[in-house]
Amino acid sequence: MYSRAYKTAVAAPPLAWVAVFLLAPYAFLFCYSFWTVSQQVIVHHWNLANYRQLLDNAMYPTVLLRSMRIAGSVTLLSLLLSFPLAYYLSFRSRRKELLYQLVIIPLWVSYLVRAYAWKTILGSDGVLNTLLQYVGVIEHPAEFLLYSPFAVVLTLTHIYTPFTFLPIYASMEHIPRNLVEAAQDLGAAPMRTFWTVIFPLSLPGALAGATFAFVLSLGDFLAPLLIGGPSGIMISNVVVSLFGAAYNWPLGAAISASLLLLVLALLFLVERIEKKLSFS
Amino acid sequence: MISPAQTATDSGTAEKTGGVEPLLSIRSIAKRFGSTAVLHDVSLQVAQGELLTVLGESGSGKTTLLRLIAGFEQADGGEIFMEGERLDPLPPYRRRVNTVFQHYALFPHLSVFENVAYGLRVRKVARTEIPQRVEKALALVKMSEYTRRAPSQLSGGQQQRIALARALVNQPKLLLLDEPLSALDANLRRQMQLELKSLQREVGISFVFVTHDQEEAMALSDRIALLRSGELEQVATPREIYSRPATAYTARFIGQTNLMRGRITNGVADCGTLKWRCSGPDGPATFSLRPESIRLCDAGSSGKADFVRFRAVIRSQTFGGATDLLETACPDGGVVLVRIASRGNIQRDCEFEFCADDAILVRG
Numbered sequence: 181m182y183s184r185a186y187k188t189a190v191a192a193p194p195l196a197w198v199a200v201f202l203l204a205p206y207a208f209l210f211c212y213s214f215w216t217v218s219q220q221v222i223v224h225h226w227n228l229a230n231y232r233q234l235l236d237n238a239m240y241p242t243v244l245l246r247s248m249r250i251a252g253s254v255t256l257l258s259l260l261l262s263f264p265l266a267y268y269l270s271f272r273s274r275r276k277e278l279l280y281q282l283v284i285i286p287l288w289v290s291y292l293v294r295a296y297a298w299k300t301i302l303g304s305d306g307v308l309n310t311l312l313q314y315v316g317v318i319e320h321p322a323e324f325l326l327y328s329p330f331a332v333v334l335t336l337t338h339i340y341t342p343f344t345f346l347p348i349y350a351s352m353e354h355i356p357r358n359l360v361e362a363a364q365d366l367g368a369a370p371m372r373t374f375w376t377v378i379f380p381l382s383l384p385g386a387l388a389g390a391t392f393a394f395v396l397s398l399g400d401f402l403a404p405l406l407i408g409g410p411s412g413i414m415i416s417n418v419v420v421s422l423f424g425a426a427y428n429w430p431l432g433a434a435i436s437a438s439l440l441l442l443v444l445a446l447l448f449l450v451e452r453i454e455k456k457l458s459f460s
Numbered sequence: 461m462i463s464p465a466q467t468a469t470d471s472g473t474a475e476k477t478g479g480v481e482p483l484l485s486i487r488s489i490a491k492r493f494g495s496t497a498v499l500h501d502v503s504l505q506v507a508q509g510e511l512l513t514v515l516g517e518s519g520s521g522k523t524t525l526l527r528l529i530a531g532f533e534q535a536d537g538g539e540i541f542m543e544g545e546r547l548d549p550l551p552p553y554r555r556r557v558n559t560v561f562q563h564y565a566l567f568p569h570l571s572v573f574e575n576v577a578y579g580l581r582v583r584k585v586a587r588t589e590i591p592q593r594v595e596k597a598l599a600l601v602k603m604s605e606y607t608r609r610a611p612s613q614l615s616g617g618q619q620q621r622i623a624l625a626r627a628l629v630n631q632p633k634l635l636l637l638d639e640p641l642s643a644l645d646a647n648l649r650r651q652m653q654l655e656l657k658s659l660q661r662e663v664g665i666s667f668v669f670v671t672h673d674q675e676e677a678m679a680l681s682d683r684i685a686l687l688r689s690g691e692l693e694q695v696a697t698p699r700e701i702y703s704r705p706a707t708a709y710t711a712r713f714i715g716q717t718n719l720m721r722g723r724i725t726n727g728v729a730d731c732g733t734l735k736w737r738c739s740g741p742d743g744p745a746t747f748s749l750r751p752e753s754i755r756l757c758d759a760g761s762s763g764k765a766d767f768v769r770f771r772a773v774i775r776s777q778t779f780g781g782a783t784d785l786l787e788t789a790c791p792d793g794g795v796v797l798v799r800i801a802s803r804g805n806i807q808r809d810c811e812f813e814f815c816a817d818d819a820i821l822v823r824g
Contacts, residue, residue, distance in 0.1 A: 356563075358565040361565065364551070366579035366627075367582040367630070368553055368582045
């Protein structure tokens with residue numbers, strides 16, 4: 181048994197870290213969200229005007245909804261890509277290790293590089309447009325490819341698919357193989373086995389992966405900044421501009437705080453569902 | 461006295477199952493994993509309604525044999541027939557065979573009811589028929605009150621019963637059981653052995669039961685197929701395999717025995733100080749003599765002509781409940797085990813005798 185002093189000594193640094201770099205900034209954020217800006221100066225005057233503005237100005241709910249739509253699409257697409265991939269790797273592949281590494285490797289490449297790569301692919305002089313024109317499918321470069329919500333969804337899906345893949349793959353790897361054999365033994369063909377045994381047992385992983393993809397995409401500001409264009413603006417871009425050029429920290433803090441509460445509510449919900457889904 | 465050749469024909473007769481076509485017929489099946497041969501030229505038949513035990517040490521290939529029948533492994537050679545039709549090219553989900561897995565393999569996300577109903581739903585049994593068939597199967601294994609439970613809420617023995625019900629509800633032609641009792645404690649295990657046997661009689665389905673426990677095999681089986689390093693050593697009824705082991709390995713694996721090595725010359729067996737008349741062919745020979753076939757002559761010898769008598773010193777006497785096991789040393793130093801009805805301590809130097817017919821000539 182460890183002494184009380186030892187335990188305190190061990191626990192202190194991480195607790196201090198969390199307090200200084202996580203809790204304190206959040207506390208500041210909340211405080212700011214109730215203050216106001218008057219003549220380019222932040223005034224410590226407590227009020228709810230920022231939150232009222234969020235509801236009154238139609239722009240904010242619109243951008244927030246668009247962000248959620250984009251994050252939702254990214255989540256859905258990542259799940260659709262990850263499920264077959266994880267199933268193939270876990271149950272069908274003989275070269276598991278190699279394929280697993282291939283899925284992981286993109287994570288080692290900088291986010292910026294990957295986002296710029298999509299810019300190069302999707303732009304009007306980009307790889308895709310040049311190819312389509314060369315083949316003769318289109319005469320003029322397709323403009324919707326870049327600077328659109330579509331481009332943002334595509335890029336974010338590419339970037340966050342490993343985050344959905346990994347937990348799904350992990351939960352599939354944890355499915356005892358004799359359960360799969362039992363299903364076959366009882367007459368279930370491979371498709372039936374997938375839907376009745378493998379899919380329900382990998383749902384906790386899918387839920388975790390979906391949460392990653394949704395939360396990370398929802399708060400993303402680089403992809404919309406680089407390739408989103410005006411129609412691809414997301415809520416974090418608004419926050420960035422409010423803290424930057426617009427110099428309205430209180431309003432930015434109010435949006436951030438709302439977003440934070442939204443995500444926390446989501447995580448709380450996910451945890452409730454996850455408890456229902458785990459069986460052991 | 462019986463020669464190895466005769467023993468082989470004896471078990472062969474038992475295998476014919478009275479002229480009726482066998483339910484399952486395994487014909488010189490072979491299986492390799494990489495460079496290791498796991499099964500080599502195994503031929504075996506399972507009769508309608510029979511409980512056959514595949515017995516063997518770990519690594520003998522018994523589980524592989526079961527997995528070949530279930531369809532989880534593909535054979536590298538040979539064929540498997542069921543009721544005259546090729547079974548081995550079919551995927552597991554097309555075989556009228558069900559398995560009770562070693563660790564039960566119940567679906568953790570389904571209730572007991574849904575676990576048992578799984579096979580019926582997959583095989584598109586009429587929706588209205590499912591509840592009554594599930595109820596019947598659960599009643600068969602005495603688990604009717606547990607339909608709504610999750611598998612994780614059940615004990616090992618209860619999970620075992622559900623696994624059995626889940627397999628039997630499909631009315632398979634053949635039920636495979638892969639060491640189903642190995643995870644249970646000794647008392648529960650004995651009780652489940654009895655229940656399994658009476659259950660098998662009740663449903664009339666053929667069972668192929670894999671175990672490494674020879675006592676379990678003796679208690680349960682109609683016939684035992686003893687596997688040794690991927691080859692069948694002997695296939696016979698428990699009584700026959702015990703009283704007429706074909707090989708030294710069988711004799712040693714099933715029960716205790718004294719293996720005596722010597723030779724036969726002109727119809728006389730010669731093992732050190734012991735000599736008796738014997739009908740085997742001339743040459744080196746090994747005999748198996750069960751400890752309980754030897755009797756103590758303290759009340760005088762039986763005086764029968766075909767009895768072999770010898771003197772030995774008792775080295776140890778182990779109390780075993782109904783019987784005592786004596787470890788004795790012959791004058792030539794050979795150790796002979798003798799089992800007698802339990803009694804008080806015996807003097808150190810004694811005379812023993814056994815019937816020459818009880819010394820079974822075995823191969824190897």
